[in-house]
Amino acid sequence: MTVTPGWYMALAAVLFTIGASGILLRRNALVMFMSVELMLNAVNLTFVAAGRNLNVLDGQVSVFFVMVVAAAEVVVGLAIIVAVFRRRQTASVDELSEMRG
């Protein structure tokens, strides 16, 4: 059986769904953040599979940009999560409910 681009797309969709479920179901800020990274990797897989299938490099180039932005987001995100953890000794988002309504 050959692996056609459709399979890659399906795998990407599954990864994206797992990531999205992680965001919705998990309550630890770090784990939620990892779920977002999983979603971004699903995006990368789609870009590469589509680029390979179409034989244009745009998709592969896009992946580099996505990876760089994801790395920058890690820097920002971990800084914020560390700041929260220092103040409250927890990274659970359920504890963060000062503001409501």
Place this chain on the structure above:
Amino acid sequence: MFDYHAIAPELIIGVTLLLVIGVDLLAPPGRKYLAGVVGLVGLVAAAFPLLTMAACSDLAGCTDTGVRAMFDGSYVVDDFALVLKGLFLLTGVISLLLSVGYIEKDRYYEGEFYFLLVASVAGAVIMASARDLITLFIGLELVSGPAFLLAGWRKGDVRSNEAALKFFLMGVLSAAILLFGMSLVYGLTGEITFSGIRAGSAVVADEPAFILGVVFILVGFAFKISAVPFHFWAPDTYQGAPTPVAAYLSVGSKVAGFVGLISISYLAFGGVAEIWGPILWLLAAVTMTLGNLVALKQTNVIRMLGYSSVAHAGFVLVPFAMAATFDSAGMEEAIFASITYLLIYAFMNLGAFGAVMAAVSKSGSGELPDWGGLGRYAPGVAGFLGLFFFSLAGIPPLAGWFAKFVMFKAVLQASGSVWGVTLAVIAAVNAVIALFYYARVVKTVFMDDVPETAPVDEAARTPLSPSLALALGLTAFMVVVTGFFPQLLAFFGDAARALTLGP
């Protein structure tokens, strides 16, 4: 050929960013506001190439069509881009003016704050010219990335932490959804430029994956513009973040989201408006209604402004809601209406946040009941509050009425359409609901008694910081003058009709 004139604003902002870091390094403690001054001068300087480009078609020896394309058409400077870049620079200037006194007083890290604010403005300036998916995404992330940090600037404050974390998680989630949509659209059309997607979209318009891609892109932007049901981060973030940052987020970051949404849906998906038009209709109706209804029961004024800015996002979406039935002239009318609304909204909302900052410093509280009698012991601040809140409500002769007027005009141009009229009725009902909570603030300020707890004696005599007074004066001037002479901002909204794919 590389057009240095066209990219001069971005280059100047880049140099400004380096200067801001340098000045922050060299300035002695207590003089860190100099970094903010440098950022301010840089943003003003970056506006000059915009003026020369706008005037270029009238100058001798300058032979361009008014549309400059670079990087294979990925980066286009047309009149739409010029207008929006000007607005972003001005938003940056006013946000810096709001910040200087606030940040200095509470001894937060100063130089880095100004650096991140200017960096975020740079991202917005890039977005106005982006004509392919990657440039658009990079611009959007450059707007959001620094804003995540700015929202959490008060590190010791639990609410500021919470604001930053909620904003960050929602921001990266929306970026991932947006990107997944982009990758699907790319996979089906084989193009990342807007022109290529537009050309390729006709063939794949019925593919479920393509429709899913378009919907995901819309959802990604809906988070950025805080449209219901993707708005829940916005009030929490505005309330917890430092107030000048909330002002910037509600204008700079939100308008940047709208610029991305408008340019991608008009330029790239212009041929498949029947996919995204109805979604925007639904978003507009729900956003206006829910934003206004929840704003009614808020007692914290900044949180109320958060919901009010959610509601305004709904009003801005209204002209595009009937896109599926518009011809190209109708689409241009919708762009004119939305951009004019955004221009006016920018001034009145920045002014409103500035007035709220002043009122908080006078009354020592952000809760509405504590503001009773503000009009007696701080009449100037109370006057500004009344001015901006009535303008947000859309009461003539303040600028807000003209924004609402062009919005109704654009949606009703599809005459005979039941859906268009229905949406206009929903918008009209919402305008009335909104008046209620804006007027309640003004009533408390001018008619209620001073509460026992108010620190009337000392705080009332402290004058406002000069930069905050300057920002208030600037925005109040624009709001009043535009109200009497709408042509002032309508001229720029009119120029923004020239939203193009390139020469």
